[in-house]
Amino acid sequence: MKNKFILTIVLILTLFVSGCGDQMYLEKSDIILLLGIDLDDKNQVTFYASTPVFNTEVKKNYHVMKVKAKSLREARYQFDALSQGSVVKGKIQTILIGKKFLQDRSVMPYLDVILRDPKDDLSSRVVMIDGPVEDILDANMEDKGRLGVVIRNMIDDTFKSGTIHNPNLQQFVAQQFDKRFSPMIPAMKVIHKEPKIAGISFLSHEGLYVTSIHLSESPLLLSLQKFYLEKIPISLYISSNKVQEKKELRRISIAIKDIQRKVKTTIVNGHFQFDIELTLHADLVERMFYLDAAKHPQLLKRIIEEQLDHEYKKIIQKTQKNKIDPIGFGVYARAKQYDHWKKIEDKWFDEYAKAKINISTKLVIINTGVSH
C-alpha cells in the first residue's frame, strides 16, 4: 500500500520533469562551427560565423554570416536575425582572428562571453589569419567539405605532424594571462582561394601581434620548448664548410623522437643567464649530399649539431629582439631564481631581452634508415 503510494507520487513527479521543454531540431538550428573576428576597412569590428547546413535541398552545405557588432554577444543577436533557426555557439571548433585586428587590439575581452558560459567548449582552436578573415570564408571549399570542419582538421593534422603549436582556447587564455611567457598561435593564409597553414605567429603579453615564423622554422621552436609530440620533423640547410657540395644540395632532415632539456638558470651582473643543454634523439631521414659516414662517424653528427645551435640562436635572438618569450624561459626564471624574479616580475619581457642565453645541442642519432 505504502509502496504503491510512493510509486504514484514518483510517477506524477516525473511528468513535471520531462526534458522536452526546450527541444532543438538539428535541421532548425544553426551551429556555429567557425567564428571569425576581424576589422573591416573602416576599422569596425566584424564577426563572421560559418554554420553547417543539413537541408538536403540546398546545394552548398555550409552557410556564412557576416555582421558588424561591438561585442560577440551583440553579434549573436544579429546572427540570430540572419539565421533560419536558433544559433548555437557551444560547439565552436575554430576561432579565426584577423591579423589587422590583432595589430590593433587584444582579442581577450571579445572572448569573455565564451569563457564565462560553462556550456561552452574550451577546446576551440585559436588561429590567426594572415590577411582578411573574409578570404578564408570565400575560399574554395567545393572539393573539401564544410568550412568549419575543414579548417579544424587542417590545424589538427598539422599539429599532429609536429610542425605547429596548437593551443585550444583554454591554453591560449592561460598563455595570454601568464606573466612568464607570451602566447603563440598558428597562422593561416589564403593563396589563390586555397587556405594554407603559414606558420606560428607570436603575440605580445598585451595580446598584440608582434611577429611570426614560417612553417619551416616552427619545428625548431617547438623542439626548443619542452613541449613535443611523438615526432618533430626538422629540415636544415647545412652552412658548414666541412661539406663540399653545391648550395641547393646542402640539406639534411631529421625527425626528433625525444628531447631532454636541462636548463641552468643563473644571474650574472644582475641579468638572467640561461645555459640550455639540449639532447635530441632523432632519426636521420634525409641527406642530400654525399658524406663518407663510415670514415667519419662523428662528423655528420657534429655538423648537424653546429647547424642546430646556429638556428636555435637565430630564433632566440628574434624573440629577444621583439621582447616576447614564447619559449617560456620565464617559467625557469621564476622557479629557479624566485628572489630576483620577484623584483622584475612585471617587466619580465624587457628583462628577457637582456638575458644571455647559451645553447648547446647534443644529437643522438637512433636510426639512419637502410643506407648510412
Next chain:
Amino acid sequence: MFNKKFSLSFSQYVFLIYKTQIGVGVLTLPHDLFVISGSDGWIAIIIGWMISTIVSFLIINTLEKNPDETLFDLLPRYFGKWLGKIILVCWILYALFAASYSFMYTVYLIKVWVLPNTNPVLIGLLFIIPIYQITRLGLPMISRYAEFTFLITIWMYPIILITAQEGIWLNLMPIARDGFLPILKSTPVTALSFLGFEMAFVLYPRLQNKKKAFKGILLANTMTAIVLIMVTVLSYIRLSETELAFAVWPTLDLIKLVHFPFLERLEIIFISAYIIILFMSVIPYLHMALIGSSNLFQRSIKKPLLPVILTIWVGGLFFPIIGFQPVISIKKMLSTSGLIFAFLFPVVFWIYSKVFLAICKKGQVKG
C-alpha cells in the same frame, strides 16, 4: 526492517567518513588556497591533514571510555541536563546546516553546469527522493550507500590523473616561496574539505571492531588528503594563475581539459555522477541531525521530522537563495562553524572529559 543492533564493518566505517569528507570542498579548494598561499597551497593540505588526524584521535580517545554511547548520549551526562541540551541543540543545528548547505550547493552546481534552463525547484524535488529513501532507513542503508558511492565513482580518479600530462611542473617551484606564513594562514581553509571525521562521534558506538576505530579514521583522512593534494597540484600545474585566481570551480575547469575523440564535454558526465558523492555528504549530516533530535526528545522522531526538513529544503528553493554570492558567503559560515564544532569542540571536550573523569574518580574514592 533492519536489525536494531546493526554494527558497521570496518570498510563501511572508512567509506562513510571518507565520502562525507569528499564533497563540496574539493571543487573549490585549489582556488581558495591559491588566493592566500599561491602555488604552495598543497602544503597547507598536509598541515590540515595532520590537524584533522590529531583531532580524530582525541574524538576516539574521548569515546573509548563509553564505547556504547554516542556523543549525544554523553552530552547530558557530562555537562548536566541543561547545558548538555544546549550543546546538543547546537550540534543538531550544525549538522542540519551542513546538510542543508550541501543540498543547496548540489542544486546550484547542477543548475549552473548542467541544467541552466531548468527551475531549481524541479531539480531539488528530484534530489529529495533518493535522499529521503536512503535517510529513512538509517545507518545500515547509509553505510551501504557509502560503499556503493566509492565503487561507482572510482573511475573519477584516473580521469583526473589524465590531466597530469602537458602540465608545467615547474609551476610548483620554488617550494614555500614566500615563507611558511601564507601556508599557515591558508590552513584553516582546508578545514571545510576535511569536515566529516566528526561523524565518528555517532559512528563509533556502532563500529564492530572498536580497536580499529582510529586506524579507520586515519585511513579516511589520508584518502581524503590524497584526493585533495592530487586535485590541487594538478590544478596548479595545468591552469594558469589568472584562472586559479578568478575561476570559481578550478577542479571542474581541470576536468574540462580532458577530451576524448568520442567525447568532448566530459565534465557534464563527471558533474552528473558527482551528485552521488555530494548526496553522500548531505545524507550523513542529515542522519546525524535526526538522531541528535531523537536524543533531544528522548524518542524516535525521524519519521515526522525527515519529510518536514526535506519539504523546507524544496520550499527554500522557491526563494532566490541560491546564487553565486550566497553560496560563497554561506561557505565561509560553514567553514567557521566547522572549525568550531569539528576541530575546537573535540579538543575542549577531550580536556573536559579527562578532568570530569578525574573528579568523578576522586569523588568515588572519597565517598
